[in-house]
Amino acid sequence: MALLSVNNLTLQFDTDEGRLTAVEDVSFEIHAGEVLGLVGESGSGKSVTAKSIMKLNPDNAVYDPASSIQLTLDDQSIDVLSLKKGRDLRVVRGGAVSMIFQEPMASFAPAITIGAQMVEQLVLHKGMTEREATTVSIEMLERVGISDASKRFAQYAFELSGGMRQRAMIAMALSTRPKLLIADEPTTALDVTIQAQVIDLMKDLIAEFQMGILFITHDLGVIAQTADRVAVMYLGKVVEQGSVRGVIKRPAHPYTRGLINALPRIDDLDAPLTPVAGDIPSPLERPSGCVFHTRCPVMQPACRDTVPAMTSHGVEARTVSVIGSDLDTGNSDSGKNAGQKPGQVMGQDTGQDTGIGTGPDADQGIGEGDTTAPGIDHTAACFVTARAVSQASKVEVS
Amino acid sequence: MTAKKNDVATEHSASIIVARDLSVHFPIGGGLFQRRQMLKAVEGVNIAIPKGSFFGLVGESGSGKTTLGRALLKANPITRGEVTYHDGEVDYDLGTLPKDKLREYRTRAQLIFQDPYAALSPRMTVRDIIAEPLEVMNLTQSREETDERVRDIAGKCRLNLEHLRRFPHAFSGGQRQRISIARALVSNPRFVVADESVAALDVSIQADILNLLKALQQELGLTYLFISHDLSVVAHICDHVAVMYLGRLVESAPTRELFQRPRHPYTKALLSAIPSLDPDRRNTAQKLTGEIPSPTNPPPGCKFHTRCPHAVSRCREEEPELEFAGTSHEVSCHRWKELDV
Numbered sequence: 001m002a003l004l005s006v007n008n009l010t011l012q013f014d015t016d017e018g019r020l021t022a023v024e025d026v027s028f029e030i031h032a033g034e035v036l037g038l039v040g041e042s043g044s045g046k047s048v049t050a051k052s053i054m055k056l057n058p059d060n061a062v063y064d065p066a067s068s069i070q071l072t073l074d075d076q077s078i079d080v081l082s083l084k085k086g087r088d089l090r091v092v093r094g095g096a097v098s099m100i101f102q103e104p105m106a107s108f109a110p111a112i113t114i115g116a117q118m119v120e121q122l123v124l125h126k127g128m129t130e131r132e133a134t135t136v137s138i139e140m141l142e143r144v145g146i147s148d149a150s151k152r153f154a155q156y157a158f159e160l161s162g163g164m165r166q167r168a169m170i171a172m173a174l175s176t177r178p179k180l181l182i183a184d185e186p187t188t189a190l191d192v193t194i195q196a197q198v199i200d201l202m203k204d205l206i207a208e209f210q211m212g213i214l215f216i217t218h219d220l221g222v223i224a225q226t227a228d229r230v231a232v233m234y235l236g237k238v239v240e241q242g243s244v245r246g247v248i249k250r251p252a253h254p255y256t257r258g259l260i261n262a263l264p265r266i267d268d269l270d271a272p273l274t275p276v277a278g279d280i281p282s283p284l285e286r287p288s289g290c291v292f293h294t295r296c297p298v299m300q301p302a303c304r305d306t307v308p309a310m311t312s313h314g315v316e317a318r319t320v321s322v323i324g325s326d327l328d329t330g331n332s333d334s335g336k337n338a339g340q341k342p343g344q345v346m347g348q349d350t351g352q353d354t355g356i357g358t359g360p361d362a363d364q365g366i367g368e369g370d371t372t373a374p375g376i377d378h379t380a381a382c383f384v385t386a387r388a389v390s391q392a393s394k395v396e397v398s
Numbered sequence: 399m400t401a402k403k404n405d406v407a408t409e410h411s412a413s414i415i416v417a418r419d420l421s422v423h424f425p426i427g428g429g430l431f432q433r434r435q436m437l438k439a440v441e442g443v444n445i446a447i448p449k450g451s452f453f454g455l456v457g458e459s460g461s462g463k464t465t466l467g468r469a470l471l472k473a474n475p476i477t478r479g480e481v482t483y484h485d486g487e488v489d490y491d492l493g494t495l496p497k498d499k500l501r502e503y504r505t506r507a508q509l510i511f512q513d514p515y516a517a518l519s520p521r522m523t524v525r526d527i528i529a530e531p532l533e534v535m536n537l538t539q540s541r542e543e544t545d546e547r548v549r550d551i552a553g554k555c556r557l558n559l560e561h562l563r564r565f566p567h568a569f570s571g572g573q574r575q576r577i578s579i580a581r582a583l584v585s586n587p588r589f590v591v592a593d594e595s596v597a598a599l600d601v602s603i604q605a606d607i608l609n610l611l612k613a614l615q616q617e618l619g620l621t622y623l624f625i626s627h628d629l630s631v632v633a634h635i636c637d638h639v640a641v642m643y644l645g646r647l648v649e650s651a652p653t654r655e656l657f658q659r660p661r662h663p664y665t666k667a668l669l670s671a672i673p674s675l676d677p678d679r680r681n682t683a684q685k686l687t688g689e690i691p692s693p694t695n696p697p698p699g700c701k702f703h704t705r706c707p708h709a710v711s712r713c714r715e716e717e718p719e720l721e722f723a724g725t726s727h728e729v730s731c732h733r734w735k736e737l738d739v
Contacts, residue, residue: 041600161689191458192671193671193686195673196670219673221674222673225677262605263601264630265630266629273634
């Protein structure tokens with residue numbers, strides 16, 4: 001049983017300009033001890049998705065009735081979206097779920113000491129006495145590498161440096177021993193050297209506490225270094241999801257591929273920087289069909305009206321024979337663009353190797369018939385790549 | 399020392415901006431009962447930016463990059479040292495520049511800001527935003543000429559000319575940054591300081607703006623000082639990179655050389671801190687401990703010694719000078735030779 005299971009989450013906001021769809025049909029699971037990275041550009045719905053787990057979205061948020069968020073603790077299953085009262089919500093707001101934010105300066109109350117804020121939540125959520133809470137808090141500050149912890153405990157947020165504030169934030173979030181930690185861009189505001197320290201610290205703590213983590217970031221490098229699995233979001237939809245190795249090394253969705261190609265790579269200074277063409281559409285003008293079709297380099301007529309389903313790539317791709325009957329709609333004109341020879345198709349459209357990493361599997365070229373490589377399975381919502389997979393597997397069967 | 403100065407001088411003949419021993423200090427505190435302190439944001443920096451180059455300046459927050467960039471534009475007071483500008487048409491010594499010449503310098507040296515959301519007035523149309531520098535500096539004779547130049551630069555920055563009548567709120571981050579680039583370039587500058595100009599953008603848009611900056615450089619013959627904290631961006635777009643730490647220049651080299659063979663321990667640490675995109679290569683590299691010290695109370699000796707894994711007693715007492723470690727590769731470290739092996 002997954003620790004957190006989000007199913008068909010659809011969330012709209014009532015605004016003066018009409019209903020905005022912020023998140024559409026998003027599903028994912030997080031198991032204990034697992035880090036799920038949620039990647040996407042600004043406006044893709046990452047933070048709104050995360051806040052839904054704590055029901056922290058503003059009052060004009062409208063959850064679709066089909067949406068469900070299940071949190072499974074030791075002996076009970078909690079339907080988060082049905083929680084109404086503040087007292088009931090405590091379990092997801094600081095009880096079993098903790099959250100750390102991007103900007104630690106804005107997250108700490110400026111006029112209350114760090115210590116008082118840490119103690120308050122422990123008294124509230126864990127029923128500790130103030131004395132116990134103080135001991136636990138100072139231990140936790142020490143654990144995250146803050147020197148002189150008892151002195152820092154009595155200080156205010158502005159007296160700490162950026163890196164130290166983020167450590168204190170992490171200490172505070174973890175002191176209640178949450179089962180699930182939501183980290184919303186926790187390293188984005190930090191310098192690279194401090195970011196490296198914080199990432200190391202988080203990895204140690206994940207190993208020690210065995211909690212599940214939802215790690216939100218726009219930085220694929222940070223994801224590659226921390227996550228086990230990754231979900232890529234675009235305009236409120238998850239377009240690709242799977243193991244971090246599969247998604248980053250052999251991305252199947254054109255958007256994921258575009259994101260990776262747009263990244264300046266330190267290991268290849270001659271590689272050209274290829275932007276993803278066009279701009280992100282405004283949420284008021286959400287494209288029909290596949291949300292990415294307005295910017296997609298391999299767009300087909302069918303992409304304009306039909307929403308693609310998630311289909312399997314990587315290892316499992318070999319076992320998928322027919323993928324969705326919707327495909328037939330665009331099949332006739334797909335020949336030209338999608339490529340005819342299965343071998344080529346794999347190279348062009350599914351699991352195109354990004355050239356990341358020089359490990360053995362990168363050389364073998366996963367997806368070219370290698371069914372044994374572990375941990376590269378992933379799913380993507382794209383007709384064009386799905387068709388290529390289905391063609392390739394049909395050929396193999398014959 | 400004199401020999402080194404000569405070296406520097408010959409190299410400077412092709413430089414558009416040269417700073418010698420440049421320091422910028424800001425007074426802080428100094429209330430009724432407090433002693434006034436000096437914050438040494440930039441201290442003793444020597445830098446020469448070759449004409450036509452894409453010159454990168456990197457460092458952590460608080461290292462003085464922005465202050466240095468602004469000092470070269472004379473947007474910050476210069477406490478000590480000299481800055482000269484030379485573009486083949488005019489020569490200026492920024493320290494002694496009279497007011498009327500400063501206005502002309504403003505047409506030749508411009509700044510592109512970091513945040514395209516904060517930099518554009520929401521009450522002005524895109525046309526008025528781009529035209530403002532021309533009007534403020536009296537560079538055009540008539541409204542028609544202004545419009546002509548606005549349309550010209552907007553086209554070069556790949557803005558849709560029909561958008562000129564709109565207000566900035568209608569645009570995405572990438573489009574806004576193109577507007578702010580057009581505004582900076584409308585006075586036809588030779589030298590442009592781009593301060594974290596892509597930091598606020600999404601990666602898919604960032605590549606687009608970087609390519610635009612590069613194309614404009616070739617088309618208009620610009621020289622950039624590109625300030626960034628993102629080494630991978632700098633690696634891709636700059637041809638020379640200078641690294642700052644706590645107000646000092648610690649290393650400066652052609653990009654490829656710097657990335658392939660960094661000499662300063664700080665540069666090495668910065669490079670190894672970039673998270674690798676390869677999930678199978680989870681970082682094993684050297685990590686820096688601690689954080690950048692406060693510039694109001696910098697450590698003695700080498701400013702980096704408090705975090706340097708190779709610091710010896712000499713580093714704690716004596717401040718290293720910038721010395722040549724190769725053609726146009728300068729480093730300021732007592733131990734770079736022994737550490738290089």
